Amino acid sequence: MGRTQKLWQGRFAETPDEDAVAFETSIFVDRRLALDDIAGSIAHVEMLGNTGVIPEGDGARIIEALGAIRDDLESGALQVDGTSEDIHSFIENELTARIGDAGKKLHTGRSRNDQIALDERLYLRRTIPALQGKIITLMETLTAIAGNHRFTLMPGYTHLQRAQPVTLAHHLCAWAEMLRRDWERLGDARSRMNLSPLGSGALAASSLPLDREETARRLGFGGVTANSLDAVADRDYCIETLSALALTMTHLSRFCEEVVLWSTEEFGFIALSERWSTGSSIMPQKKNPDFAELIRGRTGRVYGSLVALLTVMKGLPLSYNRDMQEDKQSLFDACDIVSDCLTVFAAMIGSAAWRVDRMRAACSGGFGNATDLAEYLVRRGMPFREAHGVAAGIVRLCIEKNCPIEDLPLGDLRAASPLIEGDVYDKLRPESCVEARDLPGGPAPRRTEEHIAALRDFCARSRQGGS
Numbered sequence: 001m002g003r004t005q006k007l008w009q010g011r012f013a014e015t016p017d018e019d020a021v022a023f024e025t026s027i028f029v030d031r032r033l034a035l036d037d038i039a040g041s042i043a044h045v046e047m048l049g050n051t052g053v054i055p056e057g058d059g060a061r062i063i064e065a066l067g068a069i070r071d072d073l074e075s076g077a078l079q080v081d082g083t084s085e086d087i088h089s090f091i092e093n094e095l096t097a098r099i100g101d102a103g104k105k106l107h108t109g110r111s112r113n114d115q116i117a118l119d120e121r122l123y124l125r126r127t128i129p130a131l132q133g134k135i136i137t138l139m140e141t142l143t144a145i146a147g148n149h150r151f152t153l154m155p156g157y158t159h160l161q162r163a164q165p166v167t168l169a170h171h172l173c174a175w176a177e178m179l180r181r182d183w184e185r186l187g188d189a190r191s192r193m194n195l196s197p198l199g200s201g202a203l204a205a206s207s208l209p210l211d212r213e214e215t216a217r218r219l220g221f222g223g224v225t226a227n228s229l230d231a232v233a234d235r236d237y238c239i240e241t242l243s244a245l246a247l248t249m250t251h252l253s254r255f256c257e258e259v260v261l262w263s264t265e266e267f268g269f270i271a272l273s274e275r276w277s278t279g280s281s282i283m284p285q286k287k288n289p290d291f292a293e294l295i296r297g298r299t300g301r302v303y304g305s306l307v308a309l310l311t312v313m314k315g316l317p318l319s320y321n322r323d324m325q326e327d328k329q330s331l332f333d334a335c336d337i338v339s340d341c342l343t344v345f346a347a348m349i350g351s352a353a354w355r356v357d358r359m360r361a362a363c364s365g366g367f368g369n370a371t372d373l374a375e376y377l378v379r380r381g382m383p384f385r386e387a388h389g390v391a392a393g394i395v396r397l398c399i400e401k402n403c404p405i406e407d408l409p410l411g412d413l414r415a416a417s418p419l420i421e422g423d424v425y426d427k428l429r430p431e432s433c434v435e436a437r438d439l440p441g442g443p444a445p446r447r448t449e450e451h452i453a454a455l456r457d458f459c460a461r462s463r464q465g466g467s
């Protein structure tokens with residue numbers, strides 16, 4: 001079979017130009033779907049044989065040959081090359097070359113339109129759990145670090161200004177919590193796409209007595225899609241996955257921004273391991289956080305994939321349009337990037353050293369206990385707005401005197417409010433401030449311990465296949 005010849009070229013007297021074929025070919029992108037395509041074809045042919053749409057003997061021969069093609073692809077004995085336009089025609093060509101006429105029955109009652117919708121769902125069904133597994137690995141890494149740092153004080157920030165003291169554990173668990181939702185979003189996307197489009201044909205199903213439920217069952221789907229036009233026309237399952245991945249990258253990218261900041265001499269909260277740092281070609285002293293920067297940078301490519309696919313889809317009338325072929329590059333690129341970034345981030349953060357002395361030192365000096373002073377007054381009966389004013393006045397005085405609140409003599413404090421007594425100094429220590437924030441979700445070590453336990457439990461359940 002010549003390079004430009006297609007299985008379904010019969011309507012045309014002319015063969016397409018080389019350039020035309022090169023332009024429309026997608027095989028170098030969609031060849032990654034080869035095994036999914038074969039799995040779908042085997043289920044389809046089993047159903048065709050069972051329903052009597054094709055003779056059972058032909059069905060058995062096709063299935064055997066498809067199995068052999070799969071084995072040869074897996075062993076490398078067969079390579080997907082550019083002789084076919086896409087992976088569907090490559091497999092069909094190969095099948096027909098191997099078993100002749102029986103192979104021509106494979107495509108009975110099927111279109112590449114329902115076939116590609118199937119292949120993508122099968123691909124995502126297996127790829128999403130792999131990505132989720134990497135999210136879990138990262139969550140496990142973070143909770144392991146958090147477990148060692150429930151009492152490690154650090155400033156919490158708003159506007160990147162020191163705000164109130166928290167703990168490193170509390171901070172890391174915030175990221176882990178975001179990752180948990182990323183895991184769930186991917187799972188949601190996966191469960192919504194778990195319906196078989198096979199039997200939708202090109203757009204309007206088939207007049208042949210196909211058993212859609214059987215192919216769905218054989219392929220492990222929860223059911224069949226409800227409308228043939230919809231089934232071949234939408235790529236929302238790709239877009240949902242991409243948006244979940246884009247959000248995962250948002251989280252990783254923000255965390256990377258912190259790693260970059262924290263590894264500066266100015267912050268000095270984290271020391272990345274030399275294995276996950278880079279040097280400079282000119283400045284001998286440099287130790288750069290390039291991996292964090294690369295993850296932050298690759299986030300743009302994942303967003304790009306999401307926007308690319310949204311844009312591909314936005315103007316398409318029903319049902320299938322060839323524009324949709326452009327979905328796979330974006331989808332695969334995003335899956336690959338997120339997979340790599342999760343692995344690299346977990347290794348980078350897991351091997352870093354935490355400079356707890358620097359974090360503790362940063363807790364004093366920024367008036368991070370001013371809110372605690374106001375709440376101290378509230379506990380003694382002062383309305384909060386008034387207490388806020390008193391604490392603000394004390395902060396002003398401290399700025400004048402160039403000292404932290406806890407260094408002011410009691411006389412100065414009592415001049416601001418006679419409700420203040422000697423016990424205030426203990427309440428103003430960062431340890432006490434953190435300990436006192438003992439609400440669900442708060443930074444008190446007791447609460448963080450509960451949160452770490454819940455996150456670990458989530459990870460363990462997801463490892464066992466639950467959620």
Ligand code: ARG
Nearest residue numbers: 026086112113116322324325
């Ligand atoms: N390669 C195509 C895609 O990814 C497969 C479907 C082609 N269908 C068609 N009618 N040309 O969408």
